[in-house]
Amino acid sequence: MSISNIFDIAGSGMSAQSIRLNTTASNIANAESVSSSIDETYRARHPVFAVALQQAQGFDNANQALQRSAGRGVEVTGIVESQAPLRPQYQPNHPMANEEGFVFYPNVNVVEEMTNMISASRSFQTSADIMNTAKEMTQRVLTLGQG
Template sequence: MSFSAIYDIGGSAMRAQVMRLDTVASNLANADTAASSEAEAYRATKPVFSALYTQDFDNRSMSAQVQTLGVVKSDRTVEQRFEPNNPIANADGMVFYSNVNPVAEMADMMSASRAFQTSVEVMNRVSSMQQSLLKLGQ
């Protein structure tokens, strides 16, 4: 595997973790939002990733990367509260709150941050290996 392929893998992994952090940030920002109907309530989002492997036609080199398949909304039910004095309450006095679990989102954020840092470390080690090889050639 070439150094450039390793950089491609690390770069795609870093982009995936940035997308994951973006969805966590959006979910946390909307954690306490309220709506007047279940359909309007904010639903947590999660990115879906896949490993994509490619091989050259001559089978001499192989590469991989993280591919983003899309972003899906959570199917967890939204919280309903009886708040008849709330200005956005529906005719039954119900207010619908997002289905975001802040504790789960914080854990996901920590996991994504660590995965991003791991990719940075891989890139740094590959760079160090390249520098060592260049010194050997002198």
């Protein structure tokens, strides 16, 4: 694995966590939106991560085989809607109430979303720290011949 792969892997992690943070922000922003029907109500969204694998087809030795099995980062394969039940509330005087007097709130758990936000932020910071460490290592290698 070359040093440039470290930057690619850490960069893909930062990109994935940015998408996670944006999705979490969208969920929190819509946590208290209401609708008069189940079909129109906002549903919490969550990104799906997967390992981005090496693209090389063949390999000649054990080192190449090891690199083949290692990932080259993370990728977001999609964003899925939560299937958790919505929160119906009886509010007959609400302007968005349906014929039975119910309004529907999203299935967003704000505490869970705040936890996701903290986790995404820390993962992003960890990837940034990895990039910093790799940069420092590269700079030290360049100064080895000076003396």
